[in-house]
Amino acid sequence: MQVPNVMEAGVEGTVLKAEVRDLDFYYGAFHALKRVSMPIYDRHVTALIGPSGCGKSTLLRCFNRMHDLYPGNRYAGGGIVFHPDNTNLLSPEVDPIEVRMRISMVFQKPNPFPKSIYENVAYSLRVRGMRNKNELDDRVESALKGAALWNEVSNRLGELGANLSGGQQQRLCIARALASDPEIILFDEPTSALDPIATASIEELVTELKEKVTILIVTHNMQQAARISDYTAYMYLGEMVEFGITDQLFIKPQKKATEDYITGRFG
């Protein structure tokens, strides 16, 4: 498969945040990612689309080394180069915890800890050794504001996160991911468990967040990718089929396979 030409896809004024280079990944004997390459641009939204089992979530979970938690998973070649420091995130010398301190994640189903709203957001800061109460208060407040949740919860920060509605819980998880000032936030189908109204608010939030942070989002919803992303990558059977500027990819895909998928003839 051809490595997508980064410069061709890039737009004036964009900066590379990370590059996936010829990445191979195995679940045991199953070859889940096959020489995948793609760029991630700083403070833009990049969407990963493709049918179930195409490897989009697998690729996303490489970015914060989630695969390291389970035996049998293997990064077999290539890597993810992080800019500006040129670190290969997948290198065995790089501590996965260091990677997760820089890249945070929002999961498919809202997964708040069974703790208070405040403690849910503060947890990202506590693992970074922050103990000062005033500093914690400030950071929790700004993270909740950043996740557009502050107005709804400011007077009940001590309540359980699980008492919130599904959409609020997901924004709480976004606040938790945001609190530590990450360089990239990974979203793994963040709206698939939510109703349309909650979905709209999350999408709006993602669009706002890209002012400050780089976003990589997996979605099974092509309309969602078209609405909120700047760049889109279409994957199929573990391969990167096409990467491009979202508008161009959806209006005039370069590959027949991409066109078949986005027009609904396949997938």
Place this chain on the structure above:
Amino acid sequence: MLQATDLNAIRAIITRAKRWDLFFSLLGILSLMIGILTFVVLFVDMAIQGVPRLSYEFFTSFPSRRAANAGILSAWVGTILVMLVTALSAVPLGVAAGVYLEEYAPKNWITDIIEINISNLAGIPSIVYGLLALGLFVYYFGFGQSILTAGLTLALLILPVIIVATRESIRAIPQAIHEASFACGATTWQTVRDHILPYSSAGILTGVIIGMARAIGETAPIITIGALTFIAFLPNAPFSGDPPAGLFDWIFAPFTVMPIQMFNWTSRPEAEFQVNAAAAGFVLVFMTLAMNGLAIWLRYRLRKNIKW
């Protein structure tokens, strides 16, 4: 065209099929009753015999040759102290082992063998633990026939129960919560301390209580290590014995426990001692039920914040 439905035929089929429901529910009630009624009959019989014997003196008297003067003071104090040693040694060991196996242990054949054998340990007859303890604690370590030896022996006995309960309650925590903690940048220890232990504590506690309820009634291993059946004194209270008296002198004291006291009384020919045994049995069952009640209450408290 739809055929005209023969409602009566359908109803006949349903009635016939439902006979099996009736049959099975009767069978189920019967099986349940065999279990429950047996316990109730035993317990009520024991209560009728024993409860009139319960008095303040019964709890504050030492055993005696005369049934009317005999009491269970040394037995219930011994039981509580032995249980204390058991809990303090088995809980940290069992929880630590369970957490290690779930969160830290590499998944390989050595771990597999250990896992299989922990379940096997739970099935070893308790008297075998008694023999092991006799050799190891009583003679090799020189702990003697003491509260410490008894507590550690029972701790070994219930360790597998606590390990298995710990692992099962850790596994009940959703993978998503586990991943969320790591995704925040937590280390394994931070994840264990801040999430795994707090969220699994209710389940671990249940396992601990089940184990303790088994241990409180164990007689065979305690007899094997040489517990005495006639103890007319209490272990020294902290700092009260011969100088240099310390906080933990009592752990080396000889002792007896409730089931041994009962066993001793039931083996006497006099009928009055049978009444004493029934009264002590009632107290022992009550202690076990109280422990279970405490566990249910604590579990409710601990699970209040957790919804999955």
